Amino acid sequence: MVANQIDLAFSGDLTDPWVVALRDAIRTPSLRAIGEELPERWPAGPPPSVLVLHRATLSVAEADRLRRLRDAERAPRVILVAGPHARYHQIMAWSGLVDVLLPEATAGETIARHLGQANAPRVAPQRPVPIALACRQWELGRLLEDALGPAGYAPRRERDDPLLGPEPWVAWDVPVLDPDWSTRLAMAAQRRGVIALLGLADRRTVATARAAGAIACLDLPIDPDDLIFVLDRLTAARRSVPSRRDSSHPHRPRSFDRQSRVRTP
Template sequence: MMDTTSPTAIGFAGDLTDPWVEGIAQALSGLAVVPCEQYGAELPCRAFQAVGGSRGILILHRSRLSAADVSQLEELRRGLGVENWPRIVLCVSPYVRYAEIERCAGLVEIVTPEATAAETLPRQIERMLKTPGVASRTAREASPVEVVSTDYELRQVLCEACTRAGYRASDSAELLADPVDGRRLTVWDVPVLEPRWEERLERRSKQGPVLALLGFADRTAVTHAREAGASACLDLPCAMDDLIDAVDRMAREETLRPRAQTAHATPPPPSRSYRGRLAIAERHAAAE
């Protein structure tokens, strides 16, 4: 059970035998999150009581969410009362239907896809706790960002968001393998339906961290993007706060990246006159 005497009780309820779900829980290791019991596909009813209270936060992962589950959530809410209902972050798989998510709108505070939850949940919880981490002004000013998308309107929205956050942002319709201005951060609206996108991502990642925006971010797409070199992945559409959090993290990592040091110039060989003087001195020393 959780220590409910803490200012904010945070629980995680999900099938931790699933490696992907376990990875989400591990991404929250910097926070005081306590696993709550969950058996099979049943709703972890005890978790709602353990985290109870308006300050409590429950991260609830669901691979499936039926109409009966939503009805049970509504019944739990009535039983616990508004004052004891925790703030719920619902983490869902692609198999959860939109109709059930829509019914949960009044019961949960945040709905986030499981494929990118490891990227977004730590910052989402920090914002709920009102302790957000922010990149330094220096890191933002030192990190040019290029937003790449064939969708003009999306490109402009993302570029404007990065500019407002303090980055030197530019935009492009095409992803070039070698940016003309050297290393930079890249926000790429990945065309996952096009062939060989992983190769393009791999080439670009060698020129700086890449945030891969995936139109349908499932486990397979995120895994492929990560293996190709993506530093972070988000689903589209995404919250601008999540986008800037991911870019901030990449900027911090880039500023800490060891820079290639310029080799010191090799001193010129001794001149003939110096060699001559050295040889004369050696002969004099031998004669003595």
């Protein structure tokens, strides 16, 4: 899915590879870069309809500038991607100024869901698509089960083992405090697509999960719609690849190879 017919502006430090990856996840020809700092006022002409901000820190001065811009006529919808140095009290001060707040490390997975293309009706899979849920937390597993079923997926609960089951995908509640979690992820990724659910994900954790073979990384606590969005993307990618199986990994569709991975630095 890509943003379509959206006048979208992006502000962030494009010398930072993570910020570049976030910008690249916004696949729309109408994207305008407006620099690392917000302007005092919008340039001549209509303001953007959506403004995406990446900020490593959140200052009071820039919050005031954003407030003035939003008080102008036809104020844009604002999506804030907060970096690792943003403090809780700063985020709370900004929360009333933005429409969507996303964590930096996993924003690239789901930002397209928030850019306005979600106005198009979602097309559910024609047949229930199986997915395993390897969750240590009973409540998390129940939450995801309740959301995935009506969305056209067939979730099956497993214990905390991403290797178990024949499903082509597994959403794994990764025990990031266990020293061998990346090894377990790498083993599972050899035979199926692993969506890593990471508690309080940061750049290092996401980079480690990606290097181990995760096809997507989402933050915990999770919005189930984010997982549905990622699964919809993977399902669409799988349909676009000829139905052939890797003889060495009978349950791993070939669509999990490089063309279906979303890369993050």
